[in-house]
Amino acid sequence: MGSRRVQMASPGRKRCRNMAELQAITVPQQVSQGDELLKHHLLKMLVTDLLPFSKVKDVGFRAFCRGLNPTFDPPSSALWVRTELQSVYEYIKAEVHNMLQSVPEVALTAEMWTHTSEGVYLTVSCHFIDRYWKRRNCLLETVALGSDRAAAHVVEQLLKTSSDWGIAEKVKVVMSNVKSKDSMTESCEAKGWVHMRCFVCTLDIMFREALAQLDKPSWRMPLLLRKCRAIVRFFQQDRDAQRQLRANQEKLNLSPLRLVQAAVDDTWLDMGTMLQRLSQQRDAINLVLLQHVKEDLWLNDRDMEKINAVLAALQPLRDTAKEMVSDGYESLSNIIPLVDNLQKSMARLSEDGNQVAKALADVCMRLFGHAGDNRWMALSTAMDPRFKNIMLFSSRAQTIEQKLQVELKALCPSKDASPLGFGTEEVDAILTEYKSTNTMVRDQNPLDFWRLPRGFKKLSHVARKYLTVVSTAVPLQRAFNPEISRRVHHSRCHLEPENVNLMMFLNGHWSIESSNSPESE
Structure with missing residues (x-):
């Protein structure tokens, strides 16, 4: 052969x-x-x-x-x-x-991560939609920031990287996982860029702030989480306890799952996994703690009531994660519909008396309550044929259409139109025809819609601009999979710095x- x-x-x-x-x-x-x-x-x-x-x-x-x-x-x-x-x-x-x-324009993503011994690194990628309407993601550079996490320093490095690649003038939006949102926003605006915080990062912040609200005598969630971490640490460090736990799991017909540790700065997914394992293995765990006279680590009924409330409140976040799990990146257009469903689920749980869900709902409203007023979120949603009705047939419809009219006139010049581009009548006709099209189902690729020749094809210039921006600073398969995330982090931390x-x-x-x-x- x-x-x-x-x-x-x-x-x-x-x-x-x-x-x-x-x-x-x-x-x-x-x-x-x-x-x-x-x-x-x-x-x-x-x-x-x-x-x-x-x-x-x-x-x-x-x-x-x-x-x-x-x-x-x-x-x-x-x-x-x-x-x-x-x-x-x-x-x-x-x-x-x-x-x-x-490429006419790109969006940047900036992932800040900490090397176990070498300080902070910044991985910069760019994203665009090519002429065949395929999303392209190009990792550009990973640079050491040392110990300087300042937003101004991060943005200066983003400017240097984008300039080195010849795309600085093509960047409109930066999506990052940098926690200091306000200073990042100000530093990006100084360079003429719009800053948006990674959706995954925002969900983590939402969870942490909600738990902080529950640090009161009737709940003391931070204290309970410290206790849970101490339980896991005890079993990780005591081999006899590990053997006894496995024996109890077999005796009680429980799945032989190992306990999972969640550090203070871990994500809500890690925290949820730790609590879920403790809830599932409570009886087997308490039998071992009883044998070792560890009454301070005993999971009592009140503890379990709180843990189960957290797990129930985290379910809507898990459902959101399932909606986003795929390879690569997804458009920013997903965020408003996802947040809308998330808020509805939290509201139902809050009505049933779940205090964790109520705290999450309050923080969610503060972080996402004005998402529809954000130009990039609103117009990307309007340009997504799966979700366009959410924006174009809502209370914001008039404002959205006015913004689209401005975009059309600016992006699609025509010889027969006004100096700005299309005439008002032509713009209105384009938007009317787009609004009348059938919506796509959730699991379809919105870029396929714009790839096909249509009477309002000129609107595709606007669609490409806004659908280019992605929703997370890291690929989705890593963003919502702690195991993959830990494996990647472990591997890159073992690379030689050079x-x-x-x-x-x-x-x-x-x-x-x-x-x-x-x-x-």
Whole structure:
């Protein structure tokens, strides 16, 4: 059978002609394809799993490679790995840079994360919708911020990165997970950008502020959470207690689930998982605590009443997360409909006397109550054919249509129209026709609607602008999956500092996942 030999990219060799060729992985049709193909897969593995370059020196790893192919002598030099990957990086970077020059406008996402020993890093990505109406996401740079978390410093780095990539003038909106929203907003506005806080980050803030409201004598939620963390810590540190817990789980016909720890700064998902496990395993846990005379950690009925109230109040947030779970990113247009459903669910729970839900509803109203007044949220929702009726047939309809008229006249100039663009009658006709179209179902791709030729196609200029902005600063599969999030964080914290940017960039553009994603098609 025939086979294809894949050459490694290196400075002295012919480059692949496009990113698709770089991203493609050839499945060997014979057992042996030569060292070059195996080295190619080795580099892909390091990039995909964010492994340190020193992995190629590990005795066990080298033995495993030879076990798969006794004739293959895997490279043992970290310098060789860096040289090869640097070559791929330079090529892809040039390709992405050239591609971005033809894009009219982009949105930025800024993810701030903390390295366990090297301080704060900032990962910057850009997002746009291409001419085929496919959402494109390009990781641009990961830079060390040291210990400086100031919003002004973050925005200066965003400006430097976007300038280096030639897109500073194309940026309109920055979506970040930076907690200091007000100062980020002010710093972005000083550069002519709009700042929006990541939806996932906002949900976490909502949960923390709601719990803070419940720090009163009748609830003392922070105190209960400290107790729950202490219970988990006890079982993690005492092997006898672990064995007894497993025995009690078997005796009581409970699932043999391990307890999960949630740190003070963990997300509501982590906190919910910890409380859910404690609720499920309460009887088995209390039997062990009784044997070890740990009455201070005993989960009494009042504790369980509070825990169950928290879990019930978190269910609407879990439902929201399920609505958003997908690969990659979703448009900002999802937020208003999701928040609307979230508020309705919280209201029902509040009416039933759930104090946690009431606190969440109060904070949710403060954080999202004026989302419809936000131009980017409102117009992205109006331009999403799944949710357009929420905005175009509401009390805000007149205001929304006026904003769309301004956008149409500014974005779609016409020789036969006024100096601003379309005439008023033409604009009204376009909006009327768009309003009369059928809405799409929730699980359809709104970009498919705008890809098709239509009589109001000129409105697609506005749709592309507003649907370009994404709702989260991190991909959704990581945003709502603590296990994946922890795994990624663990991996990137074990990268050598000098290789963080190189590996994060290639992980976004040249990993096995990115090769199989819709954006790489």
